[in-house]
Amino acid sequence: MFFSDIIVASIGFVLVIFFVAEDVKVLKKHSYYNNTIQEIVLYEVNLGDIELEAFKDLSVYLLQISENPLERLRNGVFVNVSTHEMLLFGNDIKTIEPGTFQDLRPLEKGGIRMLSLSFNKLGVIQNGIFTNTKFRQLFLVANDIKYIESGSFDGMVNLVELNLEDNLLESVEVGIFQNLATPASWVDLSLAGNVIEFVDVYAFENTTLHDLDLRDNQLGVHLLCHNYFKRTSASNETGSWEFSCQHGELECYGNKVHSCAVGLYPVSQSTNFIICSMNSSDASLDANNEACATSTNISWTVIQECLSSDQGDEFLAANGRRTDKLIPNVVNSIPTVVLNDVFSAELRRISIAYFQDTLVFILEQVQCGFCQFSGSNLVSGSGKFVVGVTLLLALYQKLFALI
Known part of the structure; x- marks a missing residue:
């Protein structure tokens, strides 16, 4: 199945680099048993399954499995594996069993440099997949992730970067990132390019975040002069x-x-x-x-x-x-929209989706004494926006009577 070349590294032991000569389809048990290898690259080899213990007791600097029809990773594939970098991007991975990466050990001090699972088809991140693993960088870009279980990233004490860009996350709940903390460094977290509408007020409590990227979501506009990661x-x-x-x-x-x-x-x-x-x-x-x-x-x-x-x-x-005064009955996620010190869940929902449209419409209604609106002041609004503000018009009249 493979051709191989043998080279001697400067650190004195023999390293083997395998080059794939044909389709693999199924990687058998003990394919790389008890080997010390510089790189394994399984790129576009039509790999559809990996048997348990295929990489048992392997020491490899770079392990790359990319652009294959591989749909799952099972607990027991990477038994007692030592590595520096794992590139598993661009496959069809939908399922990863909890514990799959638990037996991985770093080749160098400070943890395993990287695990990339970007451009796969993951929909759910279960607790136990990454918990207590030793990765420094974890990339989950451009999957189909809609839900992350609480505690999924707990115990990742070597982590310095977590990238979840371009997924389908709609909210950030307490417990997902709440304990994302490393004892010796800060963590960069990117949630850019999702469809996030709500972020719980305590979602990032007890974290050591250096940079949080929430660009290109559906959070609307909000200004924080008060600490929403943990109340001042x-x-x-x-x-x-x-x-x-x-x-x-x-x-x-x-x-x-x-x-x-x-x-x-x-x-x-x-x-x-x-x-x-x-x-x-x-x-x-x-x-x-x-x-x-x-x-x-x-x-x-x-x-x-x-x-x-x-x-x-x-x-x-x-x-x-x-x-x-608003916590916890009103402010249970951010952003929270409160108009004239009066909270409306419906107003919050519409405002987050159409913040500028909602604000402009309300201001126009205040200026004209809540006159009958015409097409001119709804020209920028969508159909859902028009329906929403129509239902809330009576509420706003009472609301602004307090001004």
């Missing part, structure tokens, strides 16, 4: 406010900068300032915020005076109190 705790028992944030003092400082902007400037200016700040390399860095202040006609001197006075503390504490 505040106390003024000593006569001055003391704030504690999950990610430390810099996070509290950035929250206070944004709170000062919201408290001192009109909505249009403060919104643009916060968007600029959050899009910068570091929202707690003065140089970045000063540049954003200049670009949005906000006085950085005024913001600094707010930060160094009791006013900044009061702004941040007020945001916390306002949020706490």
